[in-house]
Amino acid sequence: MENNLPPNIAITQMIFGYVTTKAIHVAAKLNIADLITAHGPMDSNDLEHSTGADSGAIFRLLRALASSGIFMEGENGKFSLTPLAECLKEDSPISVKAMALSAGSLFYKTFNEFLFAVENGGGGRWVKTLGAPPFEYLRDHPEEGKIFDRMMTDIHGGETQPMVENYDFSVFKTVIDIGGGNGDVISAVLHKNPETKGVLFDLPEVILRSTENITTAGLNERCRLMAGNFFDSVTSGGDAYILRHIIHDWSDEDAVRILTNCRKAMNPGGKILVVEAVIPGGNEPHPFKWLDLTMLMIGGKERTEEQFDYVFMKAGLKLTRIIPVTPAICIVEGEVN
Numbered sequence: 641m642e643n644n645l646p647p648n649i650a651i652t653q654m655i656f657g658y659v660t661t662k663a664i665h666v667a668a669k670l671n672i673a674d675l676i677t678a679h680g681p682m683d684s685n686d687l688e689h690s691t692g693a694d695s696g697a698i699f700r701l702l703r704a705l706a707s708s709g710i711f712m713e714g715e716n717g718k719f720s721l722t723p724l725a726e727c728l729k730e731d732s733p734i735s736v737k738a739m740a741l742s743a744g745s746l747f748y749k750t751f752n753e754f755l756f757a758v759e760n761g762g763g764g765r766w767v768k769t770l771g772a773p774p775f776e777y778l779r780d781h782p783e784e785g786k787i788f789d790r791m792m793t794d795i796h797g798g799e800t801q802p803m804v805e806n807y808d809f810s811v812f813k814t815v816i817d818i819g820g821g822n823g824d825v826i827s828a829v830l831h832k833n834p835e836t837k838g839v840l841f842d843l844p845e846v847i848l849r850s851t852e853n854i855t856t857a858g859l860n861e862r863c864r865l866m867a868g869n870f871f872d873s874v875t876s877g878g879d880a881y882i883l884r885h886i887i888h889d890w891s892d893e894d895a896v897r898i899l900t901n902c903r904k905a906m907n908p909g910g911k912i913l914v915v916e917a918v919i920p921g922g923n924e925p926h927p928f929k930w931l932d933l934t935m936l937m938i939g940g941k942e943r944t945e946e947q948f949d950y951v952f953m954k955a956g957l958k959l960t961r962i963i964p965v966t967p968a969i970c971i972v973e974g975e976v977n
Contacts (some may be wrong), residue, residue, distance in 0.1 A: 646754070649828075650901040650908040658748075659704075659781055660708065661743055661748065662744050662748070662974070663701055663704055663705055664705070664710065664728070664740045664743075664744065664746070665740050665741065665743065665744020665745065665748075666701060667701065667705060667710070667711075667728060667740075668728050668737050668740035668741050668744070669719055669741060669744075670687075670691045670698075671691070671730075671914065672687060672691070672692055672698075672702070672711075672719075672728070673721060673725050673726070673728035673729045673737075674728075674729055675687065675690050675691070675728050675919050676711075676719065676720060676721055677721065678731055680720075681714060681716075681718035681719060682718055682719060682737075682783070683699075683716070683717045683718045683719065684698040684699035684719075686703070686718075686828045686971070687702075687719075688745050702719050705725075706719065706722075707795070708724075709722055709723075709724050710722060710724045710725050710728075710940065712725075714719075715922050720941075721751060726778070728740060731783075734798075735794055736794050736795075736969060737790075737794070738787050738788075738790035738793075738794050739792040739794050739795060740793045741787050741791075742784075742785070742787055743790060746770075746788075747934060749770065750766050750769045750770065750937055752769065752939065753766075753768060753769055754933070756938065757936050757937050758784075758936070761862075762935075762936040762937065762939055764940075766937060773938075774889075775843065779845045781829070781879040782845075784883055785845070785849050789816070789821055789822050792821055792822075792885070793821075793822060793824055796884065796885060796969075797824060798966065799881050799884075799915070799965055799966055799969050800824055800825055800828045800952075802830045802965045802966050803825070803828070803884075803915060803965045803969075803971065804829055804833075805832075805844045806944060806963055806964070806971070807963060807965075808815050809829050809832065809833045809836060809880065809911070810833045810835065810836065811877075811879075812836055812879035812880045812911075813837065813879050813880065813906075814836070814837050814838070814839065814877060814879050814880075814884060815829050815830075815834065815836055815837075815839075815876035815878065815880045815881075816838070816839050816841055816874070816875055816877075816880070816881050816882070817829075817838065817839065817840050817841065817843050817882045817884070818870055818874055818881055818882065818883045818886060818898075818902060819840075819841070819870060819883060819884075820840040820841060820842055820844055820850070820882070820887040821842060821846060822848065822849065822852045822853050822882075823840050823848050823853045823854050823857065823863070824853075825882060825884055825915075826838040826839075826840050826859075826863055827853070827854065827857040827859060827863070827883075829882075830857075830859055830862055830863060831857070831859075831969075836862075837862050837863070837864075838862060838863040838864070839863065839864045839865075839866055839875050839878065840852075840854065840861070840864070840865050840866070841866045841867075841868060841870070841874055842867070842868075843867065843868075843874050844867040847865050847866070847867045850865065851865060870886075870898050870902075871894070871897055871898065871901070872901075873901055873904075873905065874901050874902055874905045875905065876906075877905070877906075877907060877910070878905065878906050878907065878910060879906070879907050879910050879911070880906075880910060880911045880912075880913055881902040881905070881906055881910070881912050881913065882913045882915065883898070883899075883902070883912070883913070883914050883915065884914075884915035885915065885916055886898065886914075887899070887914055887916060887940075888916050888917075888935055888937070888941060888942050888943070889939075889940040890936065890938050890939065890940050891940065891941075892947075892950070892951055892954070895937075895951045895955075896951050896954040896955045899912060899951060899952065899955035899957060899974075900955045900956060902955075903955055903956050903957055903976060908935055909919070909969065909975075910975070910976075911960075911973055911974065911975055912952075912957055912973070912974040912975070913973055913974075914948065914970070914971070914972040914973075914974070915965065915969060915970075915971050915972075916943070916969065916970070916972065917942050917943075917968055917969055917970070918943070918944065918945050918948065918962055918970045919930075919932070919942050919943060919944045920944075920973065921944065926968065928942045928966055928968060929942070945959075945962065948972050952972075952974045952977075953977065956976065956977055957974040957975065957976060957977055958974060958975060958976075958977040959972060959973070959974050960973045960975055961973050961976060
């Protein structure tokens with residue numbers, strides 16, 4: 641990584657990255673970007689009145705964030721938005737507000753156990769910190785579950801249109817989205833391909849949260865919502881099974897189990913479409929090399945092409961091709977071996 645700073649200063653900035661994470665989290669929690677959008681530039685006294693937080697502390701928070709290009713302090717002491725601060729707005733098309741809320745709270749807590757994860761090959765410490773595995777915890781804490789769903793949309797929403805533009809779904813009669821969350825992906829596939837029918841498959845509590853989205857999208861007649869657990873079985877009769885950012889949550893053993901259930905359920909000639917990062921080798925930068933450390937904490941992993949080939953093979957599939965979707969994400973296509 642190139643940096644004009646002396647090495648000790650550059651790495652010191654990295655070490656104190658935890659402060660930046662919490663500062664952005666607090667700014668998001670206090671809705672500061674949304675308040676400035678609604679009222680125009682505001683000073684710390686204005687923000688104290690709107691948030692109930694301490695004026696002096698707000699100033700110090702925003703001064704620090706402004707030094708990194710998040711907000712800008714004017715000569716009159718009023719803070720305005722910058723392009724980075726725009727991303728903390730609730731309704732921004734490039735919003736990462738939900739990510740800031742989760743990263744500075746839910747995920748922040750779990751990383752206290754990161755040393756154990758590295759020493760022991762990952763997994764398990766989420767339960768120690770939060771009392772339950774990730775998706776059980778989110779089920780039992782629905783408000784955090786909603787923020788998590790929004791975070792997934794914020795992180796991955798920009799992949800959806802490139803995905804449907806770069807892959808021909810029109811050849812499939814029925815597309816099944818496994819672990820499809822809020823229905824964003826299956827909705828995009830069906831809108832792009834009016835002759836195709838769809839199924840959104842996820843846990844019961846997720847399906848409850850997704851029903852309104854499918855109705856709003858006008859797809860009740862073409863998209864069935866099916867509740868289940870992909871470790872037990874998945875809806876049968878699909879010509880294509882989409883798993884977007886599903887396999888990376890799980891160990892190789894669990895990934896093989898999920899893929900095997902999809903293989904057993906799909907129609908002859910069907911396709912498995914895993915939408916995830918394919919990690920490059922060597923020192924090449926890739927954002928999912930960092931996300932992989934979060935996957936380590938929960939027992940999953942981001943995979944290389946060779947690692948995808950392995951889990952596909954163990955599930956009775958062969959990897960047929962890798963189609964780039966964005967600079968970071970690909971469709972890893974498989975079929976029965």
